[in-house]
Amino acid sequence: MADTEKLVEQLVSKHGKTRNSLLPVLQGVVQEEHFLSDTAMIAIAKALNLSSADVYGTASFYTFLETEPRGENIIRVCKTITCKMKGKQRVIEAIENHLKIKEGETSRNKKFTLLAANCLGWCHKGPVMLVNDDVYPHVDPDQIVNILDKYC
Amino acid sequence: MVSKKLQRVDFIFDCAGCEPIEVVKKALKMTREEVVSSIIESGLKGRGGAGFPTGMKWKFAKDEVADTKYVICNADEGEPGTFKDREILDVVPNKVLSGMAICAYAIGSKEGIIYLRGEYNFLLKKLNAQIDEFNNSLSKIGLDFAVSIRSGSGAYICGEETALFESMEGRRGEPRNKPPFPTKSGYNGKPTVINNVETLVYTAMIINMGVDEFKAVGTMDSRGSKVFSVSGDTPKAGIHELELGLNVADFVEEFGDGDTKAVQVGGASGHCVPRKLFKETIIGFEGIPTGGSMMIFNSTRSMFNVLNDYLEFFAEESCGQCTPCRIGTQQLIKGIEHVKKGQMPSEYLDQLIKLTETMKIASKCGLGQSVANSFSSIVTNFREEMIY
Ligand code: SF4
Ligand code: FES
Numbered sequence: 001m002a003d004t005e006k007l008v009e010q011l012v013s014k015h016g017k018t019r020n021s022l023l024p025v026l027q028g029v030v031q032e033e034h035f036l037s038d039t040a041m042i043a044i045a046k047a048l049n050l051s052s053a054d055v056y057g058t059a060s061f062y063t064f065l066e067t068e069p070r071g072e073n074i075i076r077v078c079k080t081i082t083c084k085m086k087g088k089q090r091v092i093e094a095i096e097n098h099l100k101i102k103e104g105e106t107s108r109n110k111k112f113t114l115l116a117a118n119c120l121g122w123c124h125k126g127p128v129m130l131v132n133d134d135v136y137p138h139v140d141p142d143q144i145v146n147i148l149d150k151y152c
Numbered sequence: 153m154v155s156k157k158l159q160r161v162d163f164i165f166d167c168a169g170c171e172p173i174e175v176v177k178k179a180l181k182m183t184r185e186e187v188v189s190s191i192i193e194s195g196l197k198g199r200g201g202a203g204f205p206t207g208m209k210w211k212f213a214k215d216e217v218a219d220t221k222y223v224i225c226n227a228d229e230g231e232p233g234t235f236k237d238r239e240i241l242d243v244v245p246n247k248v249l250s251g252m253a254i255c256a257y258a259i260g261s262k263e264g265i266i267y268l269r270g271e272y273n274f275l276l277k278k279l280n281a282q283i284d285e286f287n288n289s290l291s292k293i294g295l296d297f298a299v300s301i302r303s304g305s306g307a308y309i310c311g312e313e314t315a316l317f318e319s320m321e322g323r324r325g326e327p328r329n330k331p332p333f334p335t336k337s338g339y340n341g342k343p344t345v346i347n348n349v350e351t352l353v354y355t356a357m358i359i360n361m362g363v364d365e366f367k368a369v370g371t372m373d374s375r376g377s378k379v380f381s382v383s384g385d386t387p388k389a390g391i392h393e394l395e396l397g398l399n400v401a402d403f404v405e406e407f408g409d410g411d412t413k414a415v416q417v418g419g420a421s422g423h424c425v426p427r428k429l430f431k432e433t434i435i436g437f438e439g440i441p442t443g444g445s446m447m448i449f450n451s452t453r454s455m456f457n458v459l460n461d462y463l464e465f466f467a468e469e470s471c472g473q474c475t476p477c478r479i480g481t482q483q484l485i486k487g488i489e490h491v492k493k494g495q496m497p498s499e500y501l502d503q504l505i506k507l508t509e510t511m512k513i514a515s516k517c518g519l520g521q522s523v524a525n526s527f528s529s530i531v532t533n534f535r536e537e538m539i540y
Contacts, residue, residue, distance in 0.1 A: 018322075019321060019322040019323075020320065020321055020322055020340070021322065022322030022323075023302075023305060023319060023320070023322055024302070026305075027303065027305060048322075057324060058322065058323055058324050061307065061324040061325060061471075062304075062305035062306055062307050062325070063270075063305065063306030063307060064270045064304075064305040064306035065305050065306075080232045080461065080465060081232055081233075081384075081420075081447065081458060081461045081462070082232070082233060082383045082384050082447060084461065085384060085385070085453070117271075117306075118230070118232070118308065118465055118468060118469065119230060119231070119232040119233070119234075119465075120271050121229060121230070121234070121235040121238050121269070121271055121272065122235060122238075123232065123233050123234075123235055123381065123383035123384075123389075123445075123447075124235065124381065124382065124383045124389035124390045124391075125389070126383070130271065133273040133274045133276075134274060135274055
């Protein structure tokens with residue numbers, strides 16, 4: 001059995017074979033494989049007795065359930081109003097320059113994907129970014145290289 | 153209306169004399185009816201923004217006969233400018249858990265779930281440890297109730313309670329029709345109390361301090377205090393627990409930077425209050441209620457850009473289920489752009505306000521309904537900034 005199918009099997013046995021566990025299973029796959037491949041979604045559909053269209057329909061609704069290949073680490077910079085006021089643009093530019101990619105793209109070595117996000121809940125400490133689940137409040141564009149190096 | 157003087161309160165973050173499990177024990181000494189009637193009597197309204205009386209919600213759920221009932225803590229805060237629930241869950245998670253346990257006792261529930269927004273996953277490890285410990289303590293004092301946690305996947309709309317149930321049931325987070333209300337048919341079709349993080353802490357505080365002490369704070373319409381999250385052009389950005397019922401002028405005097413031109417009360421779905429209305433606008437249910445977000449703008453800010461940002465937020469976060477909301481948000485963005493570029497006359501703004509009124513009537517949930525708030529308050533009060 002391929003790795004993806006094994007992973008799905010493990011996740012389903014951990015979370016239960018019901019529709020209620022669909023999101024945790026999808027989240028688990030994204031955590032391991034950085035996105036939801038067709039293979040993964042078909043395996044999940046089979047395991048939970050759903051149609052693959054149904055699984056895709058749910059997955060595509062959620063921002064964090066990536067259905068396209070992504071880098072190992074996802075950087076999300078808040079683009080909402082107070083972070084914008086506090087200079088999110090300079091943060092995005094610093095990341096773009098360092099990784100030589102544009103917003104929405106993945107670096108050539110597949111280490112990072114850069115995305116803009118809606119309010120991350122740290123508006124008093126903008127600009128803010130997340131790298132995976134780690135929060136960087138008051139992020140200083142000059143510190144970007146140091147921060148991203150931690151994930152290499 | 154008289155403004156309450158700005159008074160800092162420390163019900164939530166002050167931990168003196170309120171070991172959360174002791175508060176649960178205190179509730180267990182009361183009858184279930186007494187717990188519910190205390191919350192009703194306190195006048196506590198939901199702190200998520202909509203302001204439904206919390207005690208009534210508990211009463212409806214308590215009166216339902218069912219084999220299973222749920223207590224859900226809505227920790228999917230996503231309104232731009234709002235970050236209080238994150239702070240509460242980080243600093244005093246046990247108080248949130250004790251609120252859930254008290255509710256469970258009152259309505260007869262055995263299972264509680266915290267729905268945490270995906271953006272707050274960094275809290276998971278700590279929360280899970282706290283939850284394990286709390287569940288243990290509950291079984292020691294003989295309350296058959298356990299809490300678990302679910303994490304969201306980055307959809308703002310899942311903060312809407314019925315969309316949250318859909319999401320937990322493995323579906324797209326699209327709001328449901330109401331009625332039936334969650335207290336009758338919520339998660340898995342079972343009676344469910346869903347309360348916001350801050351609301352749950354206040355229920356525990358009311359049991360701990362007594363109804364009278366809680367009622368003594370705030371106003372007739374807005375009992376108690378409220379945690380505000382302050383951001384934007386302010387030297388005091390952060391979390392502040394304040395008595396309800398103060399006016400925006402007093403708020404600005406304390407939190408502004410001396411050059412405040414407008415305050416957005418209640419986030420993107422709230423109202424924008426211009427300087428000329430600071431004095432007459434009360435922060436609370438008798439004036440402008442807020443889930444907590446207070447964004448301050450000084451004279452260097454373009455209110456056109458502010459509005460445009462809010463609209464983009466709504467357009468991206470609309471679940472797409474109803475046409476007025478899905479199409480309306482897009483049209484509003486195009487509409488203000490046309491006026492700003494001089495491609496449409498300024499009267500077109502009035503047409504757009506009418507469109508938001510239609511969205512208010514014809515949208516299924518708060519997202520589509522509340523676009524009108526920020527739109528008409530910004531367009532009306534800053535019209536000169538909207539035109540070419
Ligand atoms: S109003 Fe908007 S967000 Fe709410 S149900 Fe309709 S389309 Fe979805
Ligand atoms: S606006 Fe950026 S975190 Fe809220």
